[in-house]
Amino acid sequence: MGRHSRILAAIGLSLALVTGPALAQQSGGTLVQVTVPEPPNLASYLSTSGPIGQVAAKVYEGLIDVGDGLTLKPSLAESWTVSEDGKTITFKLREGVTWHDGKPFTSADVQYGIMNVLREVHPRGGATLKVIEAVETPDDYTAVFKLSEPAPYLMISLNGYESPIVAKHLFEGTDPRENPTANAPVGTGPFKFVEWQKGQFVRLDKNENYWQEGKPYLDRVVVRFIADASTRTAAIENGEVHFGAFGAIPNIDVPRLGEMPEIDVTTKGYEYVAPIMQLQFNVTKAPFDNPLVRKAIATALDRQFVIDNIWFGFGKPATGPIHSAFEPSGIFTTDGVESFEVDDRIAKANAMLDEAGLPRDADGIRFRMIHDLTPYGEEWRRFGEYVKQVLAELGIAAELRYEDVATWLKRVYTDYDYEMSSNWLYGLPDPVLGVHRQYHSNQIRPGTVFVNGTKWSSPETDALMDAASVENDPKKRAELYHDFQRQIVDASPIIFMHELEFTTVHSANLKNAVMGPLGVYHSFADAYFEQ
């Protein structure tokens, strides 16, 4: 046996390894996904609403895809290069891609989709894409983005959920808000839209001309809309439905379903949205203008107790303004960030309040306050009740206030007529998109929701955020954010409770259902049923 045969054998073995799993992927089958509530339309270029994304992400694609650890993967763009100054990005587009109506996909679609649709009408697009001054199209398969300043957060937002590329020939000369594709999307994705029976289901069929050879494996995806939670649970229990994400199956039922051999449960696939549950203060109201008071409350609260007993074990204690999903990119840190995980919580917190100059009166009460509850349902009320009891141990007499969503949003983000409120926000795949909005002084915008509602800001953190949003060197950028996390937690205008975990429940024989951080906001190109 010569050297050559050994090499050949090695090649053969590695080929077997490469093709091995692929052979196991069987084609065929209909996947039934349950989505709540039914989306108003399927125009993901118009709205970031979850249910829309859950359906539209199967039809539309973006220039890039998001891989594990929030990394960039090629999609409609095969490759890209960023210029030295960070202000020019050249995309090499994939050839041979066609729209579901048979027309070829070219750089003209990218130019029109970005500049005339997403930049104009997408709710986040106005902010994230505003740095794009022009998209040049030297040929059919090259798109050159000209930016006004470096934008390290831009690339990841060009995925199919956040920035779906739409067909120029269907949009040109029309108002994107009125385009008929809102109810019958035409994309380049693995599944093409067939019909929508309002109130019942959306049917998507396999795109036979999909650019990824051999994919998708499934013949059809049906998205059903079932309003009642227990009916959804029953439907997945008896195999009528194969896939449900984002609380489609109530958390309380999840542990029981997870024990069934024919059902799998995962908390993966939500790294893209990176939600953090928080308690926020209006720092202009005494005594919450004193960081010591805010930190005393942060110390007193037992995060693990809240996760275990109120959120049914789904969650992970948060350590700061940035979600731990950013750990692979190096942005997340706990190094030098003050931790509130201590053993004798109540004693420490009481000592801090004494130090803050808030003595107890004859009734043992330091001060009275109103705690506003996030009006999103049961867990939030339980959390408020828990907080109230802990505050009572600190000598703080809290009254709970539970209002409807509109009143609460106005109270927190328009009138700032609150002292402390629970809340939760998406971290989104880059701090510029999801984190800056809560801390930057230019984000104190009365009337705009889910921005800076604490009225807290500091010139130092403003400067860090400004620098990080144009810093293209990942290492330097990570350092800026490390500093940012230390300073924010040191001031604690917000108490970081825990990283909310959503669950995806799916049939055990459905494989590759959750691929990467986008989870349900990703296509089912790789999903298949194991026979």
Place this chain on the structure above:
Amino acid sequence: MTDLTEQLPEGEAPNLRARALGFWRLFARNRPAVLGLAILIGVIVLAAIAPIIYPDNPFSLAGRPMSPPFGEWIFGTDTLGRDVMAGIAHGARTSLMIGLVATVVAVVFGTLMGALAGYYGGWIDDLLMRITEVFQTIPSFVFAILLVAIMSPSIQSIIIAIAVVSWPALARLVRGEFLSMKNREFVQASVVMGVPDWKIILIQILPNCLSPVIVAGSLLVATAILIESGLSFLGLGDPNVMSWGFQVGAGRTVLRRAWWICTFPGVAILLTVLAINLVGEGLNDALNPRLRERKG
């Protein structure tokens, strides 16, 4: 003037003690009513001594979450480790208080509307009854939800909401009684004697139609407790006040894992509402003895 004697039940001396005894005898003939009264007294006692046996705030985290019943805590603890029995004891205060206050408000307002409409008739009757109908056409529980949602959940808003949805039935009842009474001789005699309208309404007619109002009112207490429980169950209760409906709502999601959290408060609601209904039935028998004799 002979008509005046008609106000007194026949064959009874106008002696208060004897009347009370007679009333009790009539009431006690209805055995379930006595049982209901016993349960109700038990609930009232529980409400009265709640701050003594459970001096701590019922929301306080007493121990390990979801401890089963009949151990350290007689009815176990809920998802946050709150003592379920302490919640039931303090919830009894809330339920009874809301039931009574809301009923008093509804009875006073309903009686006033019904009395005016029934006594004066004509356009006043038309106007008041059309207003009543507007309230009656809206499903009462949905209306209560709407009112509480608009006013923000608090004890006051819940009482107002229950009273607002409860008075129309009483107004109808009182109006009917007044219609049948106002043409009776003793009323007409008063009119001829120049007695002012308000005196006729308050002194002549109202006492004669009190028995159905008392019966309806007692049943209204039960309905009020149920509405309050329903509102709390849906998360529209006062978040600062412990109530049975709140406990059931808070335990509902873990029914499969911790049955005791909503079972015991649920039983408390059941028993109390049942007791009040039985007592109401007994009152009906005692106040309308002839009705019962006809039935029996």
